[in-house]
Amino acid sequence: MLDADVEVDRRDFAVRAAVQVARGERVALFGPSGSGKTTLLEVVAGLVAPRRGRVVLGGRVLTCTAPPVRAVPPWQRRVGLLRQDPGLFPHLPVRRNLSYARKASPEDAELAEVAATLGIAGLLEAMPARLSGGQQHRVALGRLLLAPCDALLLDEPYTGLDASLRRSLTELVVALVEARNVPAVLVAHELADAQAFADRLAVLDRGELLQVGAPDEVVLRPASRRVAELVGYLGFVPRGADRVAGVHPERTLAGAHPDRGLVLTGTVVASRPAGAGWEADLRVAGTIITCRLPSRPAPDGGELVVTVLDPPVLAAGGPAGPAGAVTRQATEAGERSA
């Protein structure tokens, strides 16, 4: 169990967050760049000291700012951190990178097993500079797994790799976290990466934890307008005096289906091909919404009827929710509006 409740000062704002990750659980910290996600991981890893707070891993207090003050140095934390740069030691061949945290032994059965699992068994004598980006990440992951590691922290590790490689590496990490039964935290600024990895999604913005929940719950029932914006809602249609209904482009249907959600009639402002279908911008009640359609919509200026599937209804203002708290308002906030 990883339990972190910390406040860290940054130049422009303070990061305040409380996260609990059970053994074998995978949590994704999702938020825009510069929202303080990496800072949180660095506090857990012992690379950054928090202003206030407590980090406990498997019953060991790693950081505590209240007396008795405790700050376990990084080399005693047994926390594995994987960054976007795999950080392989360039002067050591793959085998010695993998066994960096182990006693050297030519017959290392576990090393051979991990290398085989990761598909790098044939590269053990190669130097890191000779490896492709994906291979380097596999070696870096193997190095963490072969080190004493009670928690796995992944800081946008696969940014810059192509989509299929990202998917296979993510699946690999998911399987390994299950096998090792350690808490794992992924930092991601792409929702798809966070969803592919996590059991639970935590949305962070400007240092504030806005919502924590199951990945589908956070996307379908965002706790506030800001969360909705971060998870991809592109339009907000007024509902009453101070409420809005969030419109996610991927949760729209062409035509009127009043039993499935909110039916809106609007004027097509623009349209373009998107993936296997079309995307259209509609003007509805003085605001612009974007929706996905299976076929080409009416030409610009034409009228279009769409159904927004079960939209969350949110407070019209900016981000809501108490600072730093894990909010569970989503279910109440997302009342059915059809």
Added chain:
Amino acid sequence: MSWVASPSELKPGGNAVPRVRSASAVVSVAGAAVIWIALLGPVIALLTHLSWSALWSALSAPGAFGPLLISAESGAITLAVLFFGCTPLAWMLARGALPLPRVWEAGVLASLLLPPLVIGLLLVFLVGPYTPIGELLGHLHLSAANTFLALCIAEVYESAPYYVVGAQAAFAGVDPRLEQQAQLLGDRPRRAFRRVTLPLATPGLAMALSVAWARAMGAFGAVLIIAYHPDGIPLQIYNQLQETGLSSALPFALVLLVVALPLPLAAYTWSARAGRRRRG
């Protein structure tokens, strides 16, 4: 039409010698050659003006190799002092681990800018017999005026800034995140330094040491002032020039070159090989 390259079209690997193709390439190679020969001018002049008989008679004179031994010994001591004394400073400068880093760097640069002759003059006021340090040395039956110790001190002062600047650059080239990663994998900072930082900085450190070696072997200005005796090779050359003229000094210039060159050359070859090995 085929998109597959035929074997004859395949380019050789990245290590192939670049081929000179165009007129502008020929001109730039010729320009580089002119500059290289100009830089080597003094060495060429030395080799063309030496006669074997003069070389033989100079080197077979009694005591001809005494200064060589003194230079080599004092140079080795200088390198040891620099490596153990200045390497930590260079590391701290590179990592910004010192308060007011600009002040520290300005200090190193100031010592780099002092002309050797001035260093010698100032060393008289610092470690000469009538200074507190000189008196302290006197209590230990040592003296920093015209002694082997004075020679070593002069060489250290002449070469240290070159080593510190070079070593700082070598450490700055090591990504601090690699040290961080080593610590997260369980290494205490000192162990991470030994296993990651030092091996990665070693080619740069070797180059810095070899530059310092060349400075120490050729140290003259400060040496002339505070360590006229015992004479190393530069003073031997100067004395030969004063006493018997240019032609009898030249053989010792060759000795200086032959003694001072192998270490930098070895360091250069070795660091190039280390780079190749790292690239796999």
